[in-house]
Amino acid sequence: MKQEPMFTNTIATQFDGFTSNFEARVGPELAAVFAREQADLRRVGLPSGVARVGDRLPDADLYDTDGRRERLADILGGAAAIIVFYRGSWCPYCSITLQTYQRELRPVVEAFGTRLIAISPQSPDIAREAAKELGLHFALYSDEGNALATRLGIVATPSAESVRARAALGIDVAGxxxxxxxAIPFPTVIVADATGTIRLIDARVDYTTRTETCDVIDALVAL
Incomplete structure (x- = not known):
């Protein structure tokens, strides 16, 4: 008998439903800007120097939602960890992803005794509001100046056209x-073992695709 998948409402399925409504809402002109942005990202691909499986996870200062500075190594405390880099709470694809991980991944992470954190370059107060609004019960951290993301080689700079398009929607990424x-990170999921060695790194140049929960769980099981 064929086994049914554990998670039927995948992130990709949720994105399919969201994207059509989003494009209709913003109109054809802005939708075309974002389509060009995604096409350009796919064409260029990931930059050279992206961290790879087997690399050690670099350490860096992060800030919790109360603005307290902490070292990543202290946050993880020698435990295996799932680290999610998201572009910002202004990104609806990131919000869908974080809520999916909250619903599907957090219970599994607790059972495995691992850490689950999410990181963006946004300020701590904005991260705090995002956690409240999205109903997240795992820790969000701020990576000032994309310091950690830079060391991992996953930083992107949006095109001027896309920045203007988002500004037209009331989104101030830089602000x-x-x-x-x-500057923002490519949406990325890292699974690191208790020694801080990267066992999975999935960086997505196209922000309309994300790492599915089942793939993260597979990486945890492999630890």
Whole structure:
């Protein structure tokens, strides 16, 4: 008998439903800008120097939602961890992903005794509001100036056209970031073992695709 998948409402399925409604809401002109942005990202691909499986997870200062500075190593405390880099709470694809991980991944993480954290370059107060609004019960941290993301090689700079398009929708990417620049990480999921060795790194150049829960769980099981 064929086994049914554990999670039928995948992130990809949720994105399919969201994207058509989003494009209708913003109109054809802005929708075309975002389509070009995604096409350009796919064409260029990931930058050279992206961290790979087997690399050690770099350490860096992060800030919790109360603005307290902590070292990543202290946050993880020698435990295996899932680290989710998201672009910002202004990104609806990120919000869908984080809520999916809250619903499907967090209970599994607790059973495995691992850490689950999410990181963006946004300021701590914005991260705090995002956690409240999205109903998240795992920790969100701020990566000032994308310091950690840079060491992992996963930083992107949005095109001027896409920045203007988001501004037309009332989104100020630079204004929400701690360093007041528009640089953001590629959506990325990292699974690291208790020694801090990367066992999975999935960086997505196209922000309309994300790492599915089942793939993260497979990486946890493999630990």
């Amino acid at each position: 929400s970031n701690m360093d007041q620049t528009a």
